[in-house]
Amino acid sequence: MRRPIFSAMTETPTVHDWGGGRPAFRRWLDAFYDLVEDDPELARLFGGTVSAEHRDHVTTWWCEVMGGPADYTAHHGGYEHMLAHHRGLAITPELRLRFVTLLSKAADLAELPADPEFRAALMGYAEWGTRLAQQNSQPGAAVVEHAPVPCWGWGVAPPYQP
Numbered sequence: 197m198r199r200p201i202f203s204a205m206t207e208t209p210t211v212h213d214w215g216g217g218r219p220a221f222r223r224w225l226d227a228f229y230d231l232v233e234d235d236p237e238l239a240r241l242f243g244g245t246v247s248a249e250h251r252d253h254v255t256t257w258w259c260e261v262m263g264g265p266a267d268y269t270a271h272h273g274g275y276e277h278m279l280a281h282h283r284g285l286a287i288t289p290e291l292r293l294r295f296v297t298l299l300s301k302a303a304d305l306a307e308l309p310a311d312p313e314f315r316a317a318l319m320g321y322a323e324w325g326t327r328l329a330q331q332n333s334q335p336g337a338a339v340v341e342h343a344p345v346p347c348w349g350w351g352v353a354p355p356y357q358p
């Protein structure tokens with residue numbers, strides 16, 4: 197039988213808070229980009245290595261999406277800036293799959309919470325976001341030019357409570 201992590205949960209936490217907040221997301225994305233650097237084809241897209249600045253910006257993005265502070269919108273140019281970084285990259289289906297698989301692998305390496313609800317929420321966005329990134333990265337793609345930074349939640353499976 198699954199046991200509750202909190203016996204009396206008054207309010208559903210954000211995915212960001214449940215995951216451990218910014219330090220946990222940074223630890224995860226550091227583990228992820230280390231794996232990317234070991235994959236020559238993926239690493240090539242980033243110029244061989246993934247800078248600390250890039251890791252920091254992407255952490256800010258993920259934290260905002262998962263219900264943390266809206267700092268990517270406030271300080272990093274929001275959706276439009278993220279979109280601009282992916283345009284023209286021509287991400288192949290194979291590279292997308294490797295990217296999303298490494299995100300899942302890195303979540304284990306970084307010891308993010310392993311409960312199915314958290315991992316499903318995290319990887320649900322990873323699957324959605326990588327598919328959009330792949331589409332938007334194709335030369336001549338019809339992209340959505342303006343949008344808010346997405347806000348992801350628990351979907352149909354919030355943290356388990358008996």
Ligand code: HEM
Nearest residue numbers: 241242253254257278281287291292295321322325326329
């Ligand atoms: C959930 C999916 C994804 C998210 C949330 C995401 C997020 C981001 C963000 C926020 C940036 C801009 C960082 C900044 O502000 O400096 C960025 C850049 C970049 N992303 Fe993604 N990304 C995703 C999928 C992908 C995929 C599938 C690939 C390739 C396989 C990719 C390759 C890149 C590259 C190469 C850059 C940097 C491009 C440059 O330096 O101009 N991303 N990503």
